[in-house]
Amino acid sequence: MPRKSSHVSERKSPAFCTTKPSKIFLKRRRYGREKRGLREMRVLENLKNMICETSEHTLPKCGDAMESNLKDVLQRLQAANDSVCRLQQREQERRKMYNDHLVASEKQHQLQWEAFMKEQPHRRAEVDAEHQTAMARLKEHYTKMEKDLAKFSTF
Known part of the structure:
Protein backbone atom coordinates (compact mmCIF):
# COMPACT_ATOMS: atom_id res chain seq x y z
CA MET A 1 0.00 0.00 0.00
CA PRO A 2 1.51 3.37 -0.94
CA ARG A 3 2.25 5.77 1.88
CA LYS A 4 0.26 9.01 1.94
CA SER A 5 1.79 12.37 2.67
CA SER A 6 0.64 13.87 5.97
CA HIS A 7 -0.30 17.31 4.63
CA VAL A 8 -1.41 16.68 1.11
CA SER A 9 -3.89 14.04 0.29
CA GLU A 10 -3.05 12.53 -3.04
CA ARG A 11 -5.78 11.17 -5.12
CA LYS A 12 -5.33 8.06 -7.07
CA SER A 13 -5.62 8.64 -10.75
CA PRO A 14 -8.28 6.74 -12.53
CA ALA A 15 -7.09 3.66 -14.38
CA PHE A 16 -7.42 5.32 -17.82
CA CYS A 17 -5.21 8.29 -16.84
CA THR A 18 -1.63 7.11 -16.83
CA THR A 19 0.12 10.35 -17.65
CA LYS A 20 2.37 12.28 -15.27
CA PRO A 21 1.04 15.45 -13.63
CA SER A 22 1.66 18.50 -15.74
CA LYS A 23 4.10 21.26 -14.84
CA ILE A 24 1.23 23.70 -14.32
CA PHE A 25 -0.41 21.31 -11.89
CA LEU A 26 2.85 20.94 -9.95
CA LYS A 27 3.35 24.74 -9.90
CA ARG A 28 -0.15 25.26 -8.53
CA ARG A 29 0.42 22.66 -5.90
CA ARG A 30 3.74 24.25 -4.88
CA TYR A 31 2.05 27.69 -4.84
CA GLY A 32 -0.71 26.29 -2.55
CA ARG A 33 1.89 24.89 -0.18
CA GLU A 34 3.74 28.19 -0.08
CA LYS A 35 0.51 30.06 0.52
CA ARG A 36 -0.42 27.70 3.37
CA GLY A 37 3.08 28.10 4.83
CA LEU A 38 2.72 31.90 4.71
CA ARG A 39 -0.68 31.67 6.43
CA GLU A 40 0.79 29.51 9.19
CA MET A 41 3.66 31.97 9.59
CA ARG A 42 1.19 34.86 9.96
CA VAL A 43 -0.80 32.88 12.56
CA LEU A 44 2.37 32.09 14.50
CA GLU A 45 3.48 35.73 14.27
CA ASN A 46 0.06 36.87 15.60
CA LEU A 47 0.32 34.39 18.46
CA LYS A 48 3.81 35.64 19.27
CA ASN A 49 2.54 39.26 19.30
CA MET A 50 -0.39 38.32 21.54
CA ILE A 51 1.91 36.54 23.98
CA CYS A 52 4.28 39.52 24.08
CA GLU A 53 1.35 41.93 24.60
CA THR A 54 0.00 39.77 27.39
CA SER A 55 3.28 39.36 29.21
CA GLU A 56 4.41 42.98 28.81
CA HIS A 57 1.16 44.90 29.34
CA THR A 58 -1.78 42.82 30.50
CA LEU A 59 -0.08 40.80 33.22
CA PRO A 60 1.52 43.83 34.94
CA LYS A 61 -1.83 45.68 34.83
CA CYS A 62 -3.61 42.67 36.30
CA GLY A 63 -0.91 42.32 38.96
CA ASP A 64 -1.21 45.99 39.94
CA ALA A 65 -5.01 45.82 40.04
CA MET A 66 -4.89 42.63 42.08
CA GLU A 67 -2.40 44.16 44.52
CA SER A 68 -4.48 47.30 45.04
CA ASN A 69 -7.65 45.23 45.47
CA LEU A 70 -5.85 42.91 47.85
CA LYS A 71 -4.83 45.87 50.03
CA ASP A 72 -8.44 47.07 50.07
CA VAL A 73 -9.71 43.60 50.93
CA LEU A 87 -18.91 42.52 69.64
CA GLN A 88 -17.45 39.46 71.35
CA GLN A 89 -16.08 41.63 74.17
CA ARG A 90 -19.46 43.34 74.65
CA GLU A 91 -21.19 39.97 74.67
CA GLN A 92 -18.72 38.67 77.25
CA GLU A 93 -19.27 41.74 79.46
CA ARG A 94 -23.05 41.37 79.10
CA ARG A 95 -22.88 37.70 80.08
CA LYS A 96 -20.61 38.49 83.02
CA MET A 97 -23.01 41.17 84.26
CA TYR A 98 -25.95 38.80 83.83
CA ASN A 99 -24.12 36.02 85.70
CA ASP A 100 -23.07 38.42 88.46
CA HIS A 101 -26.66 39.64 88.78
CA LEU A 102 -27.89 36.05 88.81
CA VAL A 103 -25.41 35.08 91.55
CA ALA A 104 -26.31 38.16 93.63
CA SER A 105 -30.01 37.47 93.21
CA GLU A 106 -29.49 33.84 94.21
CA LYS A 107 -27.57 34.91 97.33
CA GLN A 108 -30.31 37.38 98.21
CA HIS A 109 -32.97 34.69 97.84
CA GLN A 110 -30.88 32.32 99.95
CA LEU A 111 -30.58 34.97 102.70
CA GLN A 112 -34.32 35.65 102.54
CA TRP A 113 -35.04 31.93 102.79
CA GLU A 114 -32.74 31.57 105.80
CA ALA A 115 -34.40 34.54 107.53
CA PHE A 116 -37.81 33.05 106.75
CA MET A 117 -36.78 29.68 108.17
CA LYS A 118 -35.41 31.38 111.33
CA GLU A 119 -38.75 33.13 111.85
CA GLN A 120 -40.74 29.92 111.50
CA PRO A 121 -40.38 28.71 115.12
CA HIS A 122 -41.57 32.11 116.41
CA ARG A 123 -44.48 32.17 113.94
CA ARG A 124 -45.33 28.59 114.81
CA ALA A 125 -45.35 29.52 118.50
CA GLU A 126 -47.60 32.53 117.78
CA VAL A 127 -49.98 30.43 115.70
CA ASP A 128 -50.03 27.71 118.37
CA ALA A 129 -50.74 30.33 121.04
CA GLU A 130 -53.57 31.83 118.95
CA HIS A 131 -54.90 28.35 118.36
CA GLN A 132 -54.84 27.58 122.10
CA THR A 133 -56.66 30.81 122.97
CA ALA A 134 -59.20 30.17 120.19
CA MET A 135 -59.71 26.61 121.46
CA ALA A 136 -60.13 27.92 125.01
CA ARG A 137 -62.71 30.50 123.85
CA LEU A 138 -64.57 27.86 121.89
CA LYS A 139 -64.54 25.54 124.88
CA GLU A 140 -65.94 28.31 127.06
CA HIS A 141 -68.52 29.16 124.43
CA TYR A 142 -69.64 25.53 124.04
CA THR A 143 -69.68 25.08 127.80
CA LYS A 144 -71.86 28.17 128.14
CA MET A 145 -74.12 26.95 125.35
CA GLU A 146 -74.39 23.55 127.06
CA LYS A 147 -75.43 25.22 130.28
CA ASP A 148 -77.99 27.32 128.45
CA LEU A 149 -79.29 24.24 126.69
CA ALA A 150 -79.47 22.39 129.97
CA LYS A 151 -81.63 25.22 131.37
CA PHE A 152 -84.08 24.96 128.49
CA SER A 153 -84.21 21.19 128.42
CA THR A 154 -85.59 21.05 131.97
CA PHE A 155 -88.88 22.56 130.89
Whole structure:
Protein backbone atom coordinates (compact mmCIF):
# COMPACT_ATOMS: atom_id res chain seq x y z
CA MET A 1 0.00 0.00 0.00
CA PRO A 2 1.51 3.37 -0.94
CA ARG A 3 2.25 5.77 1.88
CA LYS A 4 0.26 9.01 1.94
CA SER A 5 1.79 12.37 2.67
CA SER A 6 0.64 13.87 5.97
CA HIS A 7 -0.30 17.31 4.63
CA VAL A 8 -1.41 16.68 1.11
CA SER A 9 -3.89 14.04 0.29
CA GLU A 10 -3.05 12.53 -3.04
CA ARG A 11 -5.78 11.17 -5.12
CA LYS A 12 -5.33 8.06 -7.07
CA SER A 13 -5.62 8.64 -10.75
CA PRO A 14 -8.28 6.74 -12.53
CA ALA A 15 -7.09 3.66 -14.38
CA PHE A 16 -7.42 5.32 -17.82
CA CYS A 17 -5.21 8.29 -16.84
CA THR A 18 -1.63 7.11 -16.83
CA THR A 19 0.12 10.35 -17.65
CA LYS A 20 2.37 12.28 -15.27
CA PRO A 21 1.04 15.45 -13.63
CA SER A 22 1.66 18.50 -15.74
CA LYS A 23 4.10 21.26 -14.84
CA ILE A 24 1.23 23.70 -14.32
CA PHE A 25 -0.41 21.31 -11.89
CA LEU A 26 2.85 20.94 -9.95
CA LYS A 27 3.35 24.74 -9.90
CA ARG A 28 -0.15 25.26 -8.53
CA ARG A 29 0.42 22.66 -5.90
CA ARG A 30 3.74 24.25 -4.88
CA TYR A 31 2.05 27.69 -4.84
CA GLY A 32 -0.71 26.29 -2.55
CA ARG A 33 1.89 24.89 -0.18
CA GLU A 34 3.74 28.19 -0.08
CA LYS A 35 0.51 30.06 0.52
CA ARG A 36 -0.42 27.70 3.37
CA GLY A 37 3.08 28.10 4.83
CA LEU A 38 2.72 31.90 4.71
CA ARG A 39 -0.68 31.67 6.43
CA GLU A 40 0.79 29.51 9.19
CA MET A 41 3.66 31.97 9.59
CA ARG A 42 1.19 34.86 9.96
CA VAL A 43 -0.80 32.88 12.56
CA LEU A 44 2.37 32.09 14.50
CA GLU A 45 3.48 35.73 14.27
CA ASN A 46 0.06 36.87 15.60
CA LEU A 47 0.32 34.39 18.46
CA LYS A 48 3.81 35.64 19.27
CA ASN A 49 2.54 39.26 19.30
CA MET A 50 -0.39 38.32 21.54
CA ILE A 51 1.91 36.54 23.98
CA CYS A 52 4.28 39.52 24.08
CA GLU A 53 1.35 41.93 24.60
CA THR A 54 0.00 39.77 27.39
CA SER A 55 3.28 39.36 29.21
CA GLU A 56 4.41 42.98 28.81
CA HIS A 57 1.16 44.90 29.34
CA THR A 58 -1.78 42.82 30.50
CA LEU A 59 -0.08 40.80 33.22
CA PRO A 60 1.52 43.83 34.94
CA LYS A 61 -1.83 45.68 34.83
CA CYS A 62 -3.61 42.67 36.30
CA GLY A 63 -0.91 42.32 38.96
CA ASP A 64 -1.21 45.99 39.94
CA ALA A 65 -5.01 45.82 40.04
CA MET A 66 -4.89 42.63 42.08
CA GLU A 67 -2.40 44.16 44.52
CA SER A 68 -4.48 47.30 45.04
CA ASN A 69 -7.65 45.23 45.47
CA LEU A 70 -5.85 42.91 47.85
CA LYS A 71 -4.83 45.87 50.03
CA ASP A 72 -8.44 47.07 50.07
CA VAL A 73 -9.71 43.60 50.93
CA LEU A 74 -7.16 43.25 53.72
CA GLN A 75 -8.22 46.61 55.19
CA ARG A 76 -11.87 45.57 55.08
CA LEU A 77 -11.04 42.24 56.63
CA GLN A 78 -9.12 43.93 59.44
CA ALA A 79 -12.03 46.31 60.08
CA ALA A 80 -14.47 43.39 60.16
CA ASN A 81 -12.14 41.52 62.50
CA ASP A 82 -11.99 44.51 64.86
CA SER A 83 -15.78 44.82 64.83
CA VAL A 84 -16.21 41.14 65.65
CA CYS A 85 -13.71 41.42 68.50
CA ARG A 86 -15.61 44.39 69.94
CA LEU A 87 -18.91 42.52 69.64
CA GLN A 88 -17.45 39.46 71.35
CA GLN A 89 -16.08 41.63 74.17
CA ARG A 90 -19.46 43.34 74.65
CA GLU A 91 -21.19 39.97 74.67
CA GLN A 92 -18.72 38.67 77.25
CA GLU A 93 -19.27 41.74 79.46
CA ARG A 94 -23.05 41.37 79.10
CA ARG A 95 -22.88 37.70 80.08
CA LYS A 96 -20.61 38.49 83.02
CA MET A 97 -23.01 41.17 84.26
CA TYR A 98 -25.95 38.80 83.83
CA ASN A 99 -24.12 36.02 85.70
CA ASP A 100 -23.07 38.42 88.46
CA HIS A 101 -26.66 39.64 88.78
CA LEU A 102 -27.89 36.05 88.81
CA VAL A 103 -25.41 35.08 91.55
CA ALA A 104 -26.31 38.16 93.63
CA SER A 105 -30.01 37.47 93.21
CA GLU A 106 -29.49 33.84 94.21
CA LYS A 107 -27.57 34.91 97.33
CA GLN A 108 -30.31 37.38 98.21
CA HIS A 109 -32.97 34.69 97.84
CA GLN A 110 -30.88 32.32 99.95
CA LEU A 111 -30.58 34.97 102.70
CA GLN A 112 -34.32 35.65 102.54
CA TRP A 113 -35.04 31.93 102.79
CA GLU A 114 -32.74 31.57 105.80
CA ALA A 115 -34.40 34.54 107.53
CA PHE A 116 -37.81 33.05 106.75
CA MET A 117 -36.78 29.68 108.17
CA LYS A 118 -35.41 31.38 111.33
CA GLU A 119 -38.75 33.13 111.85
CA GLN A 120 -40.74 29.92 111.50
CA PRO A 121 -40.38 28.71 115.12
CA HIS A 122 -41.57 32.11 116.41
CA ARG A 123 -44.48 32.17 113.94
CA ARG A 124 -45.33 28.59 114.81
CA ALA A 125 -45.35 29.52 118.50
CA GLU A 126 -47.60 32.53 117.78
CA VAL A 127 -49.98 30.43 115.70
CA ASP A 128 -50.03 27.71 118.37
CA ALA A 129 -50.74 30.33 121.04
CA GLU A 130 -53.57 31.83 118.95
CA HIS A 131 -54.90 28.35 118.36
CA GLN A 132 -54.84 27.58 122.10
CA THR A 133 -56.66 30.81 122.97
CA ALA A 134 -59.20 30.17 120.19
CA MET A 135 -59.71 26.61 121.46
CA ALA A 136 -60.13 27.92 125.01
CA ARG A 137 -62.71 30.50 123.85
CA LEU A 138 -64.57 27.86 121.89
CA LYS A 139 -64.54 25.54 124.88
CA GLU A 140 -65.94 28.31 127.06
CA HIS A 141 -68.52 29.16 124.43
CA TYR A 142 -69.64 25.53 124.04
CA THR A 143 -69.68 25.08 127.80
CA LYS A 144 -71.86 28.17 128.14
CA MET A 145 -74.12 26.95 125.35
CA GLU A 146 -74.39 23.55 127.06
CA LYS A 147 -75.43 25.22 130.28
CA ASP A 148 -77.99 27.32 128.45
CA LEU A 149 -79.29 24.24 126.69
CA ALA A 150 -79.47 22.39 129.97
CA LYS A 151 -81.63 25.22 131.37
CA PHE A 152 -84.08 24.96 128.49
CA SER A 153 -84.21 21.19 128.42
CA THR A 154 -85.59 21.05 131.97
CA PHE A 155 -88.88 22.56 130.89
